[in-house]
Amino acid sequence: MFEFRISIFLFSTLVIFCAATINIDFVEVNSFEEENDRSSASVVVKDPSSHDRDNECENDNYDCHLAKAIHQSMDTETDPCSDFYTFACGNWNNHSDFPSWRPFKQLHVRNDDRLKRLLEKPIVQFNLTLRGKCSQIHFPSLIEALAENNDDENTKINVTDKTPIPETREKQSSCNVAVVTIGPSSWEVRDKIQTKMESSSNSFADISNVAQFDAVSKARRFYKACMEAKNGEKDGRKFAIDELLTDRVVWKPTSRDGSWNDHDRDLFTMKLAKVHQHHDRLFFGPRTIHLSRRSKTDPEFTIILFQQSFRDSVMPYSAKKSAKVEKKLVEKYERYIKDVWQSIGFTFKDTNSFRGVRNLDEFARRIVEFEKEMSKNALKRLLPSKSALAKNSLDIDQLQNKFPFLNWKLYFKTLFSFDSHLKIDEDQPIIALDFDYFKSLNDLIVSSSQQDIMTYMRFELLATLASQLPNALELSPFKPSDPHTKRSSVCVKWTDSAFGFATGKIMEDGSPHNRQYLELLTNNILTSFEENIETVSWMTDLAKKKSKNKAKSIKENIAVPDFVFDSRLDRFYEDFDVSQNDNYVTLFTRFKRWLLQRNLRQINGRATDTSWPVEMPPDSVNAFYNPSRNDITVLAGIMQPPFFTPESAVSAVQYGGIGVVIGHEIIHGFDNHGANFDKEGFNHPLFKGSDQEQFHHLTQCVRDYYKKFSVLVDGKSVRVDGKRTEAENIADIGGTKVAYHAYLNSVEKDGESRNELPFYGFNGKKLFWLSYAQLWCEKKTPRQLRKQLKSDSHSPGAVRVLGVLQNLQEFSNDWQCDSKAQMNPRKKCTIWD
Numbered sequence: 001m002f003e004f005r006i007s008i009f010l011f012s013t014l015v016i017f018c019a020a021t022i023n024i025d026f027v028e029v030n031s032f033e034e035e036n037d038r039s040s041a042s043v044v045v046k047d048p049s050s051h052d053r054d055n056e057c058e059n060d061n062y063d064c065h066l067a068k069a070i071h072q073s074m075d076t077e078t079d080p081c082s083d084f085y086t087f088a089c090g091n092w093n094n095h096s097d098f099p100s101w102r103p104f105k106q107l108h109v110r111n112d113d114r115l116k117r118l119l120e121k122p123i124v125q126f127n128l129t130l131r132g133k134c135s136q137i138h139f140p141s142l143i144e145a146l147a148e149n150n151d152d153e154n155t156k157i158n159v160t161d162k163t164p165i166p167e168t169r170e171k172q173s174s175c176n177v178a179v180v181t182i183g184p185s186s187w188e189v190r191d192k193i194q195t196k197m198e199s200s201s202n203s204f205a206d207i208s209n210v211a212q213f214d215a216v217s218k219a220r221r222f223y224k225a226c227m228e229a230k231n232g233e234k235d236g237r238k239f240a241i242d243e244l245l246t247d248r249v250v251w252k253p254t255s256r257d258g259s260w261n262d263h264d265r266d267l268f269t270m271k272l273a274k275v276h277q278h279h280d281r282l283f284f285g286p287r288t289i290h291l292s293r294r295s296k297t298d299p300e301f302t303i304i305l306f307q308q309s310f311r312d313s314v315m316p317y318s319a320k321k322s323a324k325v326e327k328k329l330v331e332k333y334e335r336y337i338k339d340v341w342q343s344i345g346f347t348f349k350d351t352n353s354f355r356g357v358r359n360l361d362e363f364a365r366r367i368v369e370f371e372k373e374m375s376k377n378a379l380k381r382l383l384p385s386k387s388a389l390a391k392n393s394l395d396i397d398q399l400q401n402k403f404p405f406l407n408w409k410l411y412f413k414t415l416f417s418f419d420s421h422l423k424i425d426e427d428q429p430i431i432a433l434d435f436d437y438f439k440s441l442n443d444l445i446v447s448s449s450q451q452d453i454m455t456y457m458r459f460e461l462l463a464t465l466a467s468q469l470p471n472a473l474e475l476s477p478f479k480p481s482d483p484h485t486k487r488s489s490v491c492v493k494w495t496d497s498a499f500g501f502a503t504g505k506i507m508e509d510g511s512p513h514n515r516q517y518l519e520l521l522t523n524n525i526l527t528s529f530e531e532n533i534e535t536v537s538w539m540t541d542l543a544k545k546k547s548k549n550k551a552k553s554i555k556e557n558i559a560v561p562d563f564v565f566d567s568r569l570d571r572f573y574e575d576f577d578v579s580q581n582d583n584y585v586t587l588f589t590r591f592k593r594w595l596l597q598r599n600l601r602q603i604n605g606r607a608t609d610t611s612w613p614v615e616m617p618p619d620s621v622n623a624f625y626n627p628s629r630n631d632i633t634v635l636a637g638i639m640q641p642p643f644f645t646p647e648s649a650v651s652a653v654q655y656g657g658i659g660v661v662i663g664h665e666i667i668h669g670f671d672n673h674g675a676n677f678d679k680e681g682f683n684h685p686l687f688k689g690s691d692q693e694q695f696h697h698l699t700q701c702v703r704d705y706y707k708k709f710s711v712l713v714d715g716k717s718v719r720v721d722g723k724r725t726e727a728e729n730i731a732d733i734g735g736t737k738v739a740y741h742a743y744l745n746s747v748e749k750d751g752e753s754r755n756e757l758p759f760y761g762f763n764g765k766k767l768f769w770l771s772y773a774q775l776w777c778e779k780k781t782p783r784q785l786r787k788q789l790k791s792d793s794h795s796p797g798a799v800r801v802l803g804v805l806q807n808l809q810e811f812s813n814d815w816q817c818d819s820k821a822q823m824n825p826r827k828k829c830t831i832w833d
């Protein structure tokens with residue numbers, strides 16, 4: 001067996017999203033049960049509504065709008081020391097339509113809308129060759145000069161090359177700078193600027209090499225192809241019949257009765273490997289997985305084979321539902337199978353179906369039976385635990401002995417054939433997740449006729465492709481969460497998935513974020529954390545030194561990676577061809593292939609050229625910490641209210657919003673998982689001996705504390721899983737604390753010129769806590785909430801507010817909550833005291 005220690009690298013994300021319906025239901029959170037009756041605390045914030053009536057906000061007074069939005073969400077009747085969540089969020093559901101302060105789902109929608117507009121807008125990039133040394137470029141004047149020459153108010157101009165100029169370029173006598181114009185008449189604007197620059201003897205720049213980033217063009221073509229996709233001939237039927245079915249899932253068995261022999265098994269193996277180049281999972285799917293390492297010589301990635309995804313209607317665990325509900329689900333699924341089959345122009349005659357099956361109804365039933373048999377030992381959790389990974393690792397020979405339904409050497413050889421750089425060693429560890437599933441799969445395939453296997457493969461591929469076509473939404477028995485989901489939303493989503501860095505660039509060009517400010521904020525929060533480590537009472541000097549070194553080594557990725565602004569962006573997508581006439585189904589399968597190719601290259605040490613994960617486009621509303629690289633990433637998508645309000649100068653709101661996000665991700669490097677990794681991302685625990693004991697004791701305290709929270713779902717009290725949510729709760733408490741102290745430091749250093757928002761009388765400290773709490777205002781349906789409590793590593797919003805603030809003495813001090821107040825329990829769990 002293999003000696004290295006396996007632990008899956010999972011992003012520790014700040015937020016998760018429910019794609020389900022957004023019907024509004026009330027959610028009640030029972031607070032702690034440990035303390036007895038508590039009297040109401042003495043501090044009540046003065047009701048500012050009278051001021052509100054007297055003061056309407058000027059249009060451009062953003063802070064005034066912000067103050068109103070904060071206040072409108074609050075229930076000022078509730079005592080903040082008794083239940084701060086209700087105090088901060090009690091009216092959240094009823095507030096006005098001010099464009100801030102929306103739940104995550106709506107932040108996504110807003111980003112998607114913006115991206116849609118930008119994808120549909122003309123965009124032109126050209127290069128300016130500037131005379132004189134690069135180091136002498138003054139970007140603000142350049143932008144100003146360009147803007148003066150742009151008399152089209154609908155067109156935006158951006159100079160995108162604002163990265164620090166390397167020394168070698170500084171010495172050059174001229175310098176190229178990329179300029180992007182976005183707007184309805186980009187080309188005309190570019191021509192006008194060129195004419196004016198050329199005619200001016202004092203101009204400091206020449207326009208040359210009119211160009212557009214290839215990657216951006218590809219993203220636009222991809223989106224356009226998606227929007228133009230048809231259900232009929234071009235994208236569905238012709239492609240499916242001519243190219244896909246014949247080429248990918250049909251072979252000629254040599255055995256007369258359809259049973260398996262070595263030759264036919266090899267034919268099946270090659271077909272399946274080819275299918276896997278373009279298709280996530282059929283029977284199973286190959287990917288690489290990151291391993292935690294103890295040194296540079298340990299392998300960084302290995303191959304993992306994931307089980308196929310199954311619909312709820314066939315999964316055994318959902319059989320817990322009543323027989324009636326299950327029957328209904330199965331009926332819906334059978335209807336869907338028939339609809340999909342017919343929607344692409346197939347009749348039963350065409351099906352080349354299962355043996356003995358006589359009509360389409362029987363065909364649908366057989367698909368369901370087949371999937372039920374395959375999934376009987378399927379894992380419920382798609383993300384494996386550490387122990388599952390370690391237990392299910394084999395080399396190719398062992399894989400062959402255990403699961404002989406495929407010729408595994410031939411499988412990997414064929415799978416890797418699309419890239420001459422890919423190869424697999426004999427002793428390459430492969431994780432088959434998990435053995436029980438592969439055993440069932442093996443038995444099912446060897447006991448099925450080859451004809452049946454081909455039929456199932458064809459159905460599964462068609463179902464995947466059908467899901468990409470415009471009528472997919474009507475076909476689906478499991479209707480999209482939002483009934484207003486439009487084709488354009490689907491196309492924006494897929495374009496973003498396929499060309500996340502190109503779309504990130506488009507978004508960033510359209511509205512540049514204040515990266516400099518966010519970098520400063522991050523540095524202030526890191527400094528505050530380092531100061532905090534110094535004062536922690538339970539750590540030995542050695543643990544403090546190691547922790548500080550790790551904190552100092554944290555690298556930060558803010559908004560979008562630098563490489564999107566230069567030619568590296570095109571290189572990133574150079575293996576992904578998108579030509580003008582490609583239809584969408586072709587592009588979609590090509591995208592899947594490109595993604596797999598990038599992913600598999602990692603096992604041969606050809607890691608991606610970016611530390612940003614391809615799967616997480618920069619405009620996602622999220623942030624994460626990566627323990628193996630010891631870096632935090634705060635994506636451009638989260639840099640909008642309520643997390644970040646670029647227009648506002650009120651620092652308490654920024655620190656209580658995006659500041660807490662940054663703090664949260666930093667603390668992930670020191671939570672119960674992150675503390676197992678050193679500053680270089682190797683698997684060496686930060687804490688040993690007495691430090692480890694103390695750390696364990698304190699994390700246990702957090703775990704026990706959150707276990708006491710329960711949430712009412714459909715009138716039934718459901719407890720929070722303190723163990724599963726442990727790392728996130730630790731990151732919430734620690735992250736909020738360090739962001740708060742960074743805020744205090746900033747006030748001490750720079751003064752607090754605008755510490756109070758207009759009209760409402762909250763000082764900066766109170767605003768910090770309100771901003772934090774309002775990040776988590778939410779209303780969820782019982783179904784969403786039940787799902788979150790069952791499987792999410794994050795606590796529900798109200799618990800994230802109450803759990804954090806009850807454990808921070810700073811909160812109670814600022815709101816003057818006395819020792820009897822519900823928000824100020826005597827026992828507090830603070831790791832970073």
Ligand SMILES: [Zn+2]
Pocket residue numbers: 012013014015664668727728731
């Ligand atoms: Zn987190």
